[in-house]
Amino acid sequence: MRISVIGCGYLGAVHAATLASMGHRVVGIDVDAAKVEQLGRGAAPFFEPGLDELLRDGIATGRLSFSTEFADAARAQLHFLCVGTPQSKTSDGADLSHLVAATEALLPHLAARAAVVGKSTVPVGTVDMLSGLLSPRPDVLLGWNPEFLRQGTAVKDSLVPDRLVYGVPEDGAPGDGLPEGPVPDGGSATTSATNTSATITTTTKAGAAITAALDAVYEPLLAAGIPRLVCNFATAELIKSASNAYLATKLSFINAMAELCDATGADVKQLGAAMGFDPRIGSRYLHAGLGFGGGCLPKDIRSLRVQAAGLGVNSVDQWMAVVDSINQDQRSRTVGLARELCGGQLGGRRVTVLGAAFKPDTDDIRDSPALAVALQLASAGAHVTVTDPAAINNAWLRYPQLRFEPSTSVALEGAELVLLLTEWDEYASLQPAVAGALVRRRTLLDARNAVDAAVWEAEGWTVRGLGRGRATGPRGAAGHQLVPATPATAEGTRQHAGR
Ligand SMILES: NC(=O)c1ccc[n+]([C@@H]2O[C@H](COP(=O)([O-])OP(=O)(O)OC[C@H]3O[C@@H](n4cnc5c(N)ncnc54)[C@H](O)[C@@H]3O)[C@@H](O)[C@H]2O)c1
Ligand SMILES: O=c1ccn([C@@H]2O[C@H](COP(=O)(O)OP(=O)(O)O[C@H]3O[C@H](CO)[C@@H](O)[C@H](O)[C@H]3O)[C@@H](O)[C@H]2O)c(=O)[nH]1
Numbered sequence: 001m002r003i004s005v006i007g008c009g010y011l012g013a014v015h016a017a018t019l020a021s022m023g024h025r026v027v028g029i030d031v032d033a034a035k036v037e038q039l040g041r042g043a044a045p046f047f048e049p050g051l052d053e054l055l056r057d058g059i060a061t062g063r064l065s066f067s068t069e070f071a072d073a074a075r076a077q078l079h080f081l082c083v084g085t086p087q088s089k090t091s092d093g094a095d096l097s098h099l100v101a102a103t104e105a106l107l108p109h110l111a112a113r114a115a116v117v118g119k120s121t122v123p124v125g126t127v128d129m130l131s132g133l134l135s136p137r138p139d140v141l142l143g144w145n146p147e148f149l150r151q152g153t154a155v156k157d158s159l160v161p162d163r164l165v166y167g168v169p170e171d172g173a174p175g176d177g178l179p180e181g182p183v184p185d186g187g188s189a190t191t192s193a194t195n196t197s198a199t200i201t202t203t204t205k206a207g208a209a210i211t212a213a214l215d216a217v218y219e220p221l222l223a224a225g226i227p228r229l230v231c232n233f234a235t236a237e238l239i240k241s242a243s244n245a246y247l248a249t250k251l252s253f254i255n256a257m258a259e260l261c262d263a264t265g266a267d268v269k270q271l272g273a274a275m276g277f278d279p280r281i282g283s284r285y286l287h288a289g290l291g292f293g294g295g296c297l298p299k300d301i302r303s304l305r306v307q308a309a310g311l312g313v314n315s316v317d318q319w320m321a322v323v324d325s326i327n328q329d330q331r332s333r334t335v336g337l338a339r340e341l342c343g344g345q346l347g348g349r350r351v352t353v354l355g356a357a358f359k360p361d362t363d364d365i366r367d368s369p370a371l372a373v374a375l376q377l378a379s380a381g382a383h384v385t386v387t388d389p390a391a392i393n394n395a396w397l398r399y400p401q402l403r404f405e406p407s408t409s410v411a412l413e414g415a416e417l418v419l420l421l422t423e424w425d426e427y428a429s430l431q432p433a434v435a436g437a438l439v440r441r442r443t444l445l446d447a448r449n450a451v452d453a454a455v456w457e458a459e460g461w462t463v464r465g466l467g468r469g470r471a472t473g474p475r476g477a478a479g480h481q482l483v484p485a486t487p488a489t490a491e492g493t494r495q496h497a498g499r
């Protein structure tokens with residue numbers, strides 16, 4: 001099928017490349033000329049394992065191209081909207097201006113009976129709003145197909161997703177005005193609902209047509225048995241928001257338990273592992289630490305809050321507020337622990353931060369917990385050096401006030417405190433003896449609970465994690481906590497009493 005992908009960022013570029021790998025002819029459209037130029041050369045404009053190869057293959061076969069011109073999407077039978085829906089600059093809600101702009105720019109170029117399918121994460125009601133924008137073209141199909149890929153594993157997640165969700169028009173809903181005629185790519189107008197028992201059979205003509213079109217797009221995935229659920233627009237919009245809200249809830253739950261572990265001497269790693277053996281709970285997203293960041297979870301739970309509050313659903317509003325607040329607290333708790341490990345005074349201390357990306361295997365620094373902590377340490381007067389295997393350029397462009405160093409070894413030189421804030425493999429597997437020879441004081445705040453503290457302590461390090469009980473230090477040694485330059489602050493004492 002001829003397909004366009006509008007918006008070629010972390011989601012769209014991967015989506016375009018994987019669709020081309022499935023045999024479709026794909027044109028990616030983006031307003032960012034530099035990004036388009038890079039993608040057109042088969043080079044990913046961001047760090048995503050496996051993407052470069054997929055782009056190169058797609059371009060070499062002639063099936064994949066990129067452009068800044070919406071007119072180049074005119075031959076596509078199906079258009080995927082993948083533009084950003086960031087947090088609004090003026091509220092906690094989602095900024096839908098990119099979606100509106102992209103839809104308006106696409107409108108004059110839509111072929112007869114083309115399909116427009118959104119993948120961006122949106123608040124409930126967005127599809128109805130876009131349907132209004134597309135009303136001059138009642139022949140055009142509209143659907144919503146939320147995406148669940150994770151950065152760092154985006155290629156694999158796209159090629160082997162857990163499920164496919166199709167939001168389609170229901171009886172009488174906007175977008176159900178499909179006139180008589182063929183549907184894109186010769187898809188049948190009857191819905192085949194054999195792929196999953198969870199499929200809701202749609203009876204509307206437009207619903208059947210968009211389902212058939214998406215079935216044609218995802219044919220190899222459906223053939224491999226990937227579950228596919230067909231539902232109305234509101235359900236599709238909410239499935240995505242609810243999924244991210246649940247993941248965020250699980251993370252804030254285990255991080256709240258980590259605080260309880262610190263207050264009681266329990267160990268959150270053992271606690272999470274033991275809980276995870278229960279299949280009703282599951283072990284994933286129970287890794288306690290500095291908390292979640294990125295371009296998705298934080299803004300999506302805030303958007304959900306705003307939606308729920310607007311609808312008078314206070315339970316969800318309050319729930320998300322607590323999840324967000326626990327997550328933010330992990331950052332200030334980490335700064336407080338750093339202060340404590342520096343003897344109550346961060347001013348003038350040489351601190352090395354390992355990690356700038358919001359998680360390993362990406363260069364994305366959107367709402368990065370690591371950088372939020374680094375900034376707080378710097379504003380408290382510490383001399384902070386940040387290192388990261390992939391995200392230094394992005395971080396430096398965004399926060400030129402911080403000092404960045406690409407080499408881990410150089411970054412560690414002379415450090416009085418090391419903070420492990422993004423658990424890249426190369427940090428989790430650092431040799432404590434090697435690192436110990438570089439630093440001034442062997443004190444590690446492992447805010448991702450990534451290293452084996454006992455191994456580090458055996459090399460003379462004082463190691464502190466989140467939720468690992470009380471501070472540990474090398475056996476038989478006095479430890480390496482700094483003597484307070486000035487008495488510990490009231491804030492530090494209050495925050496960390498009982499740990
Ligand atoms: N990043 C992920 O892992 C992921 C996963 C699932 C869903 N999502 C959702 O997908 C959407 C995109 O997220 P992202 O992380 O790829 O964002 P991103 O910022 O990396 O990419 C958005 C792209 O859209 C382009 N763009 C903006 N306005 C445009 C316009 N009018 N026309 C054409 N292109 C335009 C930007 O230049 C940018 O390249 C968001 O709604 C996000 O919540 C993201
Ligand atoms: O046990 C864990 C797992 C994750 N995290 C943190 O949680 C955040 C989010 O991680 P992850 O979900 O892997 O990253 P994303 O790429 O942001 O993916 C989420 O957001 C995407 C955009 O909506 C969705 O498509 C994905 O399904 C959803 O997992 C990161 O800061 C991680 O460090 C933890 O602290 N502990």
